[in-house]
Amino acid sequence: MIIDAHLHLPVAKKGRTFEQSKRKLLLDMKKNGIDYAIMIPDNLHDSSIGDLDTSLKLIKGEKRLFLLGTIDIRTEGKEWINKLDSLFKKRKIKGIKIFPGHDPIYPIDKRLIPIYKLCMKHNCPVIIHTGWNSNHPECARYNDPKYIVKIAKKFPKLKIIISHYFWPKVDYCYKITRGFKNIYFDTSALADSEVIKETGLQKIKEVLEKTIKDNPESVLFGTDYAMCKIKNHLTLINSLDLSKQERENVLWRNALKLFNLSIKQS
Numbered sequence: 001m002i003i004d005a006h007l008h009l010p011v012a013k014k015g016r017t018f019e020q021s022k023r024k025l026l027l028d029m030k031k032n033g034i035d036y037a038i039m040i041p042d043n044l045h046d047s048s049i050g051d052l053d054t055s056l057k058l059i060k061g062e063k064r065l066f067l068l069g070t071i072d073i074r075t076e077g078k079e080w081i082n083k084l085d086s087l088f089k090k091r092k093i094k095g096i097k098i099f100p101g102h103d104p105i106y107p108i109d110k111r112l113i114p115i116y117k118l119c120m121k122h123n124c125p126v127i128i129h130t131g132w133n134s135n136h137p138e139c140a141r142y143n144d145p146k147y148i149v150k151i152a153k154k155f156p157k158l159k160i161i162i163s164h165y166f167w168p169k170v171d172y173c174y175k176i177t178r179g180f181k182n183i184y185f186d187t188s189a190l191a192d193s194e195v196i197k198e199t200g201l202q203k204i205k206e207v208l209e210k211t212i213k214d215n216p217e218s219v220l221f222g223t224d225y226a227m228c229k230i231k232n233h234l235t236l237i238n239s240l241d242l243s244k245q246e247r248e249n250v251l252w253r254n255a256l257k258l259f260n261l262s263i264k265q266s
Helices: 018-031 052-058 078-089 110-121 137-142 145-154 170-177 193-199 201-214 230-239 244-258
Strands: 003-007 036-039 065-067 096-098 126-129 160-163 183-186
Touching (some): 003 244, 078 110, 096 110, 110 126, 145 170, 145 183, 170 201, 201 230, 201 244
Parallel strands (some): 036 065, 096 126, 126 160
16 A cells, blocks of 8 residues: 655646646546545635645545645634634544745744644644745745744654755754654655755655654655656655664654555555
C-alpha cells in the first residue's frame, strides 16, 4: 500500500472543471500505484486548485481521498475556526495546513494558537509549509524551523508535520528539529528538479536517511502533485538505504497512524 500524504488537485485550467481535475488526479494515482491520498485545498477562496468548500463537495463518497482543512488567519476568524472544529467532529478533515511563506505570517503568530489547540483537541496534525517558493527564496523567512521548534516546545502534544523540509537548507532543518518527538516531515517536492538543483540530491537523501534512522515514524511519503511528479518521489524513496520495514513506514504506515485514517489493511 502507498499513501500520498501531500497532494493537490491539478489546476482547473480553461475548459477543465474541478470534477475533471479530480478524475485526472485519481487516474494519475492509479497509474503510479497510489492507493490513498491526503488532498490539500487552497486557503484562498475561488482558487484554481479548489478551496475547502469546493474540495469537500468533490471528495464526498470518494474512499481513496482524505482532506485537510486550511485557513488564512489574515481574513478568517472565530467563525471559520468553529467551522473547522465541526468538520473535525464529522470526520471530514484529517488535519489543518497553514501556509507561512505563501502567506506573510509566522508559525508563532498568536492568531494561530486556536488552530494548534484545535488540532490537539482532535489529535490531528498541523501541517506547515516551509522552504523557498519558486523564484522567491525570501519567503522562507516566514517559515524558518526555528519558529516551528518554539511551537513544538510550547505545545508538546501538538503533532507538527514540516512540508518540503525547509529546502534548500535541509541540513539546518535537520539539526534544529532533531530530537523533537512531535515534529514530523513529509517528502513533498523533494524530488522536484528545482529543489534538487538548489539543495543537492545526495544531501536530500542523506538527511532523509538520518531522519528516518533517528525516528522511523517521523517521515511520510508526499509528492506535492500536481506541481510535482509522483513517479520521481517514488524513485527518491526507493533509492534510500532503508530496511523493508522503514520503507513501508514512509510509504504508508506513518501516515495511517498520524492521520488516524480509516483504511482496512489487506
